[in-house]
Amino acid sequence: MSIHKPVDPGVFGGALRSVPQNLACEHGLLGAVLVDSKKVLETVEEILHPDHFADPVNAQIYEKALLIYNEGRNVDPLTIIRHFEHPDELVWGKTNPKEYFAKLLTAYVSPRMAFDYAREIRDAAMRRQLMALCQQTSDLCCRPEDERAEDIVEGHEAMLLNIAMGMSESQPNVSLHEAGCTAMSKAREAVERGSALAGMSWGYKSLDRMTNGLVGGNMYVVGARPAMGKTSWALGIALRVAQTGKRTLFWSGEMTAEQVGGRAAAAKCGLNLRSVFSGRRWDVPEEAETGEQPPLEDWQWQAYQRACDDMFHIPLEIDTRAGLTIPQLRSRARRMKRSKKGLDLIVLDYFQLMRSAAKGKDLYEEGTKISNELKILAKELDVPLVVLAQLNRESEKREDKKPTEADLRGTGALEQDADVVCLIHREHYYLKKQASGGGLVKRDRETSEQYSLRCQELTDKLEASKGKGSIILAKNRHGPTGTCRMWFDDQTTWFRDAGEDPRSPAWAVQRSAA
Incomplete structure (x- = not known):
C-alpha cells in the first residue's frame, strides 16, 4: 500500500498535496535484505539506489547494506546493527535502532517479490523528483527578471532528461551468440531491402x-x-x-x-x-x-x-x-x-x-x-x-x-x-592561391627557361585539378581507409561523386508510390 505525507500547498493551485512514497515497500524490501541479502541485493542493486528511499532512516540502512554486501560479507541484523550503535539524531531522532530492525524483520517479503518492491520505491522517487522540478520551474517563472523563459525551458528539459535517464532499468548483458545472430539478421534485412549497407546511404x-x-x-x-x-x-x-x-x-x-x-x-x-x-x-x-x-x-x-x-x-x-x-x-x-x-x-x-x-x-x-x-x-x-x-x-x-x-x-x-x-581536400584551391598570390616569383639563380617551365607546370596542374576534390577517410573503425574522388562545382558550391553526371540533379525528392 502507498503512504503519503502532506506537504505545503506551494504553487499547486492551493490544494493540499502529498509527497509520493511507499514506506510499506521500503520496509518489506529491507526486511528481505536482512533475511536473504545475497539473493535480494544481486536482484535490485542495479536499479535501486539509497536516494530512492523516501525515509532517510531506510536510505541509511540500505546504503550500509550495500557497503557490507559489496565487501563480500553477508548482511543480517547482527552485521549491520553495529553501524547504528550511535545513530545520527538528525536522521533517526528518538527511533531505537534495535526496535526498528525488529520491525523490518516482521515486514519481510520473499526474494521473488523484492524486484517488484524495488520498482515501486523507485517509481515513488521519480514522482518526488518530478514534483520538485515542477515547483522549481514554477518558482523561476514567478521571477521573470532573473532568467529568460527560453532559459527556464532549457533548464527544465535538461533536468527532465536526467530524471528520464534514471528511470531506465539496467541494460542486460548480451551473449556473443545473440550478438552474432542479431548482426546476421540485420545483414539479411539489408539484402531484402535491396541495400548492401548496414545503415542509411x-x-x-x-x-x-x-x-x-x-x-x-x-x-x-x-x-x-x-x-x-x-x-x-x-x-x-x-x-x-x-x-x-x-x-x-x-x-x-x-x-x-x-x-x-x-x-x-x-x-x-x-x-x-x-x-x-x-x-x-x-x-x-x-x-x-x-x-x-x-x-x-x-x-x-x-x-x-x-x-x-x-x-x-x-x-x-x-x-x-x-x-x-x-x-x-x-x-x-x-x-x-x-x-x-x-x-x-x-x-x-x-x-x-x-x-x-x-x-x-x-x-x-x-x-x-x-x-x-x-x-x-x-x-x-x-x-x-x-x-x-x-x-x-x-x-x-x-x-x-x-x-x-x-x-x-x-x-x-x-x-x-x-x-x-x-x-576534405581540394588541391585546386591551393594551386589557384599560389598562382594568384605571388607564388611564381622568379627565384635566385633560376634561368628564364626554368622559370617559364615552372609556370607552365603550375598552369597544367591548375587546369588538371579544376573542379576536383577528394574525401580522405583517415579513420574508419569498421572498414578500410582511403580516398573518395569527388567533383566540386564552384558556382553552386556542390559536391558530386566522381562518377555522377554533372548535369544530374543535385538532389531530388524521392516520393513513394501511391
Whole structure:
C-alpha cells in the first residue's frame, strides 16, 4: 500500500498535496535484505539506489547494506546493527535502532517479490523528483527578471532528461551468440531491402562503399580547412539523406536559415550562389548601360521556384542558434526523436562553434567534454551524428597541403571519439592561391627557361585539378581507409561523386508510390 505525507500547498493551485512514497515497500524490501541479502541485493542493486528511499532512516540502512554486501560479507541484523550503535539524531531522532530492525524483520517479503518492491520505491522517487522540478520551474517563472523563459525551458528539459535517464532499468548483458545472430539478421534485412549497407546511404556511393553507410549511434567527423567546402558537403549529405524521407536536423553556427535554404536552391536549380541571393545573373557580363549584372530570366526564376517547391517535401529542419550547447541540442533532438516523425540524422556545422554546458579549464578540456557528450547523444538516440570540424593550420605550413588526422589536434578527444574521420581536400584551391598570390616569383639563380617551365607546370596542374576534390577517410573503425574522388562545382558550391553526371540533379525528392 502507498503512504503519503502532506506537504505545503506551494504553487499547486492551493490544494493540499502529498509527497509520493511507499514506506510499506521500503520496509518489506529491507526486511528481505536482512533475511536473504545475497539473493535480494544481486536482484535490485542495479536499479535501486539509497536516494530512492523516501525515509532517510531506510536510505541509511540500505546504503550500509550495500557497503557490507559489496565487501563480500553477508548482511543480517547482527552485521549491520553495529553501524547504528550511535545513530545520527538528525536522521533517526528518538527511533531505537534495535526496535526498528525488529520491525523490518516482521515486514519481510520473499526474494521473488523484492524486484517488484524495488520498482515501486523507485517509481515513488521519480514522482518526488518530478514534483520538485515542477515547483522549481514554477518558482523561476514567478521571477521573470532573473532568467529568460527560453532559459527556464532549457533548464527544465535538461533536468527532465536526467530524471528520464534514471528511470531506465539496467541494460542486460548480451551473449556473443545473440550478438552474432542479431548482426546476421540485420545483414539479411539489408539484402531484402535491396541495400548492401548496414545503415542509411550518405547520398554519395563512394562513401557508402567504404563506410557501409551512416549507422545509428556512430559519430562521423568531417574535418577541413576554411574554404574547402565542408559546409557544402555537410549540406549535401543532409539533403540527400532527407530527400529519401529521412528526417534530418541540420545545425549551422555561422549561417542563417535563409543562407542554408539558398545554398540548397542553388544546387537544385544550377544557379550561381550569388544569383540565388541577389536575383541577378553572374554567368554573363554586366550590362553596359547600367554597369550592373542583368536580372534573372523568367526561366531561371521558374527553376528557382521549382527548387523551393520541392523543398516542401524534404524533412530537413534547420537550427541556427548561436553557441549551441549540448543540453540545447539534446533537448531538441530528443523531442524530435520522440515525435511521430522521428529523427534519423543529425548534422552539426561546426564543432568549434559549440559550447559545453560546463566550461572546462581550457579549450582542449571543453572540446573533450563536448565530444564525449556528442558521442553519448548519438548512442542514446541511436542516430548517426555528422560533426564538422575546422582543422588547425599545420597542413598549410607543409608543402603538401593534403590534411591528415593529426590536423584535428586541438579539438579535444574528437579524433578518438569519432567512428569515422573524413578530411576534405581540394588541391585546386591551393594551386589557384599560389598562382594568384605571388607564388611564381622568379627565384635566385633560376634561368628564364626554368622559370617559364615552372609556370607552365603550375598552369597544367591548375587546369588538371579544376573542379576536383577528394574525401580522405583517415579513420574508419569498421572498414578500410582511403580516398573518395569527388567533383566540386564552384558556382553552386556542390559536391558530386566522381562518377555522377554533372548535369544530374543535385538532389531530388524521392516520393513513394501511391
